[in-house]
Amino acid sequence: MRSKKLSFFLRQIISYLFAIAVGALLMVSSDRQLPSQATPVPIGAQAKPTLLAQGQPAPNSNSRGSFVTGAVNRIGSAVVRLNTERTVSRGIDPFFDDPFFRRFFGEEGFAQIPQERSFRGQGSGFIIDRSGVIVTNAHVVGGADKVTVILKDGRQFEGKVQGTDEVTDLAVVKIDGKDLPVAALGDSNQVQVGDWAIAVGNPLGLDNTVTLGIISTLQRPSAEVGIPDKRLDFIQTDAAINPGNSGGPLLNERGEVIGINTAIRADAMGIGFAIPINKAKTISTTLMRGEKVAHPFIGIRMANLTPELARQNNRNPNSAFMVPEINGVLVLQVIPNSPAEAAGLRRGDVVIAIDEKSVTTANQVQRIVEDSGVDRVLQIKVQRGTQATNLSVRTEELGNRE
Numbered sequence: 001m002r003s004k005k006l007s008f009f010l011r012q013i014i015s016y017l018f019a020i021a022v023g024a025l026l027m028v029s030s031d032r033q034l035p036s037q038a039t040p041v042p043i044g045a046q047a048k049p050t051l052l053a054q055g056q057p058a059p060n061s062n063s064r065g066s067f068v069t070g071a072v073n074r075i076g077s078a079v080v081r082l083n084t085e086r087t088v089s090r091g092i093d094p095f096f097d098d099p100f101f102r103r104f105f106g107e108e109g110f111a112q113i114p115q116e117r118s119f120r121g122q123g124s125g126f127i128i129d130r131s132g133v134i135v136t137n138a139h140v141v142g143g144a145d146k147v148t149v150i151l152k153d154g155r156q157f158e159g160k161v162q163g164t165d166e167v168t169d170l171a172v173v174k175i176d177g178k179d180l181p182v183a184a185l186g187d188s189n190q191v192q193v194g195d196w197a198i199a200v201g202n203p204l205g206l207d208n209t210v211t212l213g214i215i216s217t218l219q220r221p222s223a224e225v226g227i228p229d230k231r232l233d234f235i236q237t238d239a240a241i242n243p244g245n246s247g248g249p250l251l252n253e254r255g256e257v258i259g260i261n262t263a264i265r266a267d268a269m270g271i272g273f274a275i276p277i278n279k280a281k282t283i284s285t286t287l288m289r290g291e292k293v294a295h296p297f298i299g300i301r302m303a304n305l306t307p308e309l310a311r312q313n314n315r316n317p318n319s320a321f322m323v324p325e326i327n328g329v330l331v332l333q334v335i336p337n338s339p340a341e342a343a344g345l346r347r348g349d350v351v352i353a354i355d356e357k358s359v360t361t362a363n364q365v366q367r368i369v370e371d372s373g374v375d376r377v378l379q380i381k382v383q384r385g386t387q388a389t390n391l392s393v394r395t396e397e398l399g400n401r402e
Contacts, residue, residue: 067253071198072210074255075126077152078183079248081202082136082159082173084121084144124201124248125149125173126257128185128284132157132177135284136247137262138164141171149175152208163287167231167295167398169262170280171247172287183249186256188276191215191235199239199261199272201248213239216271221363225263225273231295231370233363234273235259241272250274294374296395299338302362305330305350321348324383327360328352331382343393345382352388353381369395 065073123140127133134149141147147159157175164171195215203209216238222230237250241261250259259274286293310325323330328350334340351359354368355378372378374397381390 067196068198068210068212071251071253071255072200075183075200075249075251075257077181078127079152079200079208080125080127080134081150081207082123082125082134082140082247083148083150084123084141085146086119086121086144088119122202122244123246124244124261126183126247126249127177127180128183130178130180130182132175132180133162133284133288134159134173134175135260135280136171136173137260138166138169138171140247141173142166147173149173151180163290163292165283165287165293168275168279168283168293169230169232170260170275170283170287172284174288184256185277185281186252186254186258188235188258188278191218191252191258191276193217196253197235197237197239197258198251198253198255199237199241199245199248200251201241201245201261203240203242203244206244209245211240213237213270220273221366223363227263231366232275232279233367234262235276237272237274238270239272240270241274245272292399295398296369296372296374296376297339297398298369298378298393298395299335299340300331300345301333301335302329302351302365303332304361322385323348324350324385326350326352326383328383329359329362329365339393339396343380343391345380345391345393346384349382349384349389351380351382355379356381 121140121144123136125134125136125140128135141159141161142164144161147161149157149159151157157177159173159175162172162174193215197213197215199211199213201209214237216236218235219233220236222228222232222234225234235250235258237259239250241264245261246263248261249257250261252258257277259276260280261272261274263273264271283293305323305326305328307325307327310323313319314322314325329352331340331345331347331349331351334345334347351365353359354365357368359365359368369378372395374395376395378393378395379390380393381388383389
């Protein structure tokens with residue numbers, strides 16, 4: 001009886017050891033079939049390629065780097081950091097004249113507050129000419145008393161603002177350089193939704209930062225972005241853009257600049273906006289010559305109108321005016337002493353065509369006016385009540401209205 005129990009126990013041990021041996025063999029076979037699997041690397045640790053029995057790198061490793069690496073290497077040292085300084089005196093800065101601060105400090109204490117305050121800022125830019133021509137955003141360098149340009153290799157230059165255009169938020173800065181690295185400019189008209197987008201810049205003071213995403217949409221009007229005082233159709237991307245990225249390049253997968261990183265939505269994540277590079281090419285040439293960029297102006301505030309919106313307005317007993325129940329662009333306000341007022345445009349008119357081209361959105365009207373040029377007569381067809389009226393409006397220079 002005892003010998004039977006011992007024999008059964010020995011058989012169990014042998015079976016268990018055999019199962020372990022088979023399992024180990026299967027694991028070895030599995031590892032050979034799936035060499036791409038890798039052990040996670042703890043945060044802060046340096047990843048090393050997995051080595052096979054032959055001592056070769058794992059098949060998934062790429063000694064040449066990814067397409068992002070290639071794109072960033074191509075633009076290389078052409079991306080710069082811009083440090084700005086601005087001094088504001090009393091009479092200009094509302095802080096100094098705020099009654100609250102006078103009461104808080106008292107007249108004697110308030111008088112001891114420095115007469116000037118200095119503000120510092122930073123942004124990004126990129127070199128487009130070997131002599132040191134740099135493109136950036138107007139809001140980065142506008143009003144700055146001093147601009148310091150820092151290259152990737154640590155060299156510093158004093159920058160001179162050649163020109164700014166607030167309407168498109170573009171600026172050109174010049175440094176005294178020679179044989180400087182230059183960014184390759186692409187064609188933003190060839191960009192498509194879903195293309196790769198690589199943002200390069202110095203967000204939050206973290207130099208040489210690269211983020212990756214895609215093109216989310218094209219021709220996003222500045223009014224939809226929440227910047228109604230600009231005249232831009234943005235490239236929208238989900239590549240991370242943060243404060244300090246402004247003025248830096250947005251690249252395609254080949255390392256060509258397709259846009260200039262400009263704005264983010266503070267109430268959202270993964271939504272950033274860039275100025276198309278084709279827009280910047282034309283304007284930067286004008287700014288580099290020290291000339292002002294001309295922006296046509298007719299002088300109306302407008303909104304999109306549909307039959308449904310018109311019916312809602314007309315059914316409201318508190319509506320300021322009745323509007324035609326059609327598709328078009330509703331004139332909400334006519335600016336005093338503007339070309340629109342001189343031509344006879346009225347509040348409540350609905351613009352339905354310009355130069356015999358139908359329009360249904362305010363953005364279409366804005367584009368037509370912007371592309372028309374200054375001192376150009378536009379034939380505007382409006383629906384006024386039940387009648388259609390044709391008006392001639394001569395564009396003026398927006399800068400003359402400021």
